[in-house]
Amino acid sequence: MxxxxxxxxxxxxxxxxxxxxxxxxxxxxxxxxxxxxxxxxxxxxxxxxxxxxxxxxxxxxxxxxxxxxxxxxxxxxxxxxxxxxxxxxxxxxxxxxxxxxxxxxxxxxxxxxxxSDKRTVYYFPHNNKLELLWTVVPAIVLTILIGFGIVYWYRITGAAPENAMQIEVTGSQFKWEFRYPGKDGVFGKKYYKNIDEVHDNPLGQIWEDAANHDDVYVSGQMHLVVGKPVRLIIGAKDVIHSVGLPHFRLKMDAVPGTPTTLWFTPIKTTKDMIKETGNSKFVYELACDQMCGAGHTGMRGEIIVETQEEFDQWMASQKPKYVQMKEAAAPAAPAAGATASKDSTAAPAATDSVKAVTADTATAVKKDSAGKK
Missing domain, CATH: 1.10.287 (Helix Hairpins)
Known part of the structure; x- marks a missing residue:
């Protein structure tokens, strides 16, 4: 009706x-x-x-x-x-x-x-000087603007400084996940078929790679150091997303299977922006700038920009994902009066579970490699 x-x-x-x-x-x-x-x-x-x-x-x-x-x-x-x-x-x-x-x-x-009846129409079909003027002047102005753009573009897209932080950013419907390398400064290897949310491996890290043992995983919130360059290594797990950083004037697509990068240096802490905006609830936003599904508008991450000291304290409070997995696989503490013999059999069980995970990963990688060949 x-x-x-x-x-x-x-x-x-x-x-x-x-x-x-x-x-x-x-x-x-x-x-x-x-x-x-x-x-x-x-x-x-x-x-x-x-x-x-x-x-x-x-x-x-x-x-x-x-x-x-x-x-x-x-x-x-x-x-x-x-x-x-x-x-x-x-x-x-x-x-x-x-x-x-x-x-x-x-x-x-x-x-x-x-x-108007009081005015005679005057036809002005052509004038070489005017043609030259409105052709040459816009050409010169646009050339200058494009020149600025090229110079700035190469500065923005150039190689990141050697002392830049490295952070891996992964998008999926509908959240952002971040990974920091540990003290070794090296990211551990990943394998897309190893992604397993149920068994607490959201990025598909290969646990038999020792470089993964100190990598820190964080969901929803990224921490940066003011005045220190940061290089983002960007990817996606399902569809195309896009890392949108409006307060930093930057954007980069997150494409499954094809890592992209961008780098910049934060110059204002979150506390500085709170004072500048007068908004006590201000937070830097990481938005998805690519339509990615029904929950696109809610795909939002937060960025905390802080001093080096504050960042070090935050990092010290984070446990590597490998450590979290081992702790989750370990048996519960024995009850009072439990025999020592039971304790001695519990520890190998936890170790065996970790070995089983790494063995399954290695088998999957070998099978996938054989299939590709």
Whole structure:
């Protein structure tokens, strides 16, 4: 019934519009087409001038009212973001001057030079100087803007410094997961067929690789050090996602099976941003900038930017995933009065369970390799 009513309203609206158009034609015939055209031109010229004034006021009002509620130029929290803001500022100034100049002239000329019996039409078909002017000047301006863009692009996408932190970022429907290398500074190997949420191996780490034994796994929240470069190694487990860092002015796709990278240096801690924004609940956001499914809008991670001392304290409180797995596989503490012989048989059981996991991993890798061959 509701669909029928909507359809009927649309049909009725079409009929009314059609009848108004026909009535306008009859009126123009009665009054004379030339007189009707001149009157219509005057009305349109006045409306265009009103549109110009209201439109410019709307631009001012939107900037004045909403300026503090969006990401403002110069508020970037990363070194690369400063370059992005600067490039955007130059582009907005250049295109803004052209926009206001052309729009004001367009609507003002439409009003001033409306049809009039007191003025003769002047045809201006061609002018070499004007053609040269509006071809060469935009070409030079665009070349300068593109030059800035290329220079900044190579700075942003260049190799990360040798002292940069390494963090692995993995996206999946609908969450973000992070992995930090341990004291050895090396990430352990992973195998996609080894991903097992049930048995607490969300990234598919290969436990027989010793480099995995000190890697730290964190879900939902990433910690960074202010003033220290960080290189993100980005991937996905299911569909294409995208690491969106609005406060740092950065974005990079997360593609299954194809790692991507980006690097930057945070220049403001979370506490600095709380003071700057006046928002006691402020937190850096890691958003998914690629439509990835029904829960896309809720795929959100948090970033904590802190001092080196605070980061070291946080890292010291984290247990490597391998240690967590061993603790989960270990038997419960024996009850009071339990015999020593029972204790001696419990420990090997825990060890055997860890060995079973690594043995299964090795078998899966060998079978997959044989299949590919």
């Amino acid at each position: 509701q669909n029928f009513l909507i359809f009927a309203i649309l049909i009725l609206g079409f009929i009314i519009t059609f009848q108004i158009a026909r009535a306008s034609e009859f009126v123009s015939v009665i009054r004379g087409e030339e007189k009707t055209r001149k009157q219509t031109n005057k009305i349109n010229a006045a409306l265009l001038l009103v549109f110009l004034i209201v439109g410019l006021f709307g631009v001012y009002w939107a900037h004045h009212t909403l300026g503090d509620k969006i990401l403002k130029l110069g508020s970037s929290a990363s070194d690369h973001g400063i370059l992005v803001d600067r490039m955007l500022k130059y582009t907005i100034i250049t295109t803004g001057l052209v926009f206001f100049g052309t729009q004001i002239l367009l609507f003002w000329y439409s009003f001033k030079y409306q049809e």
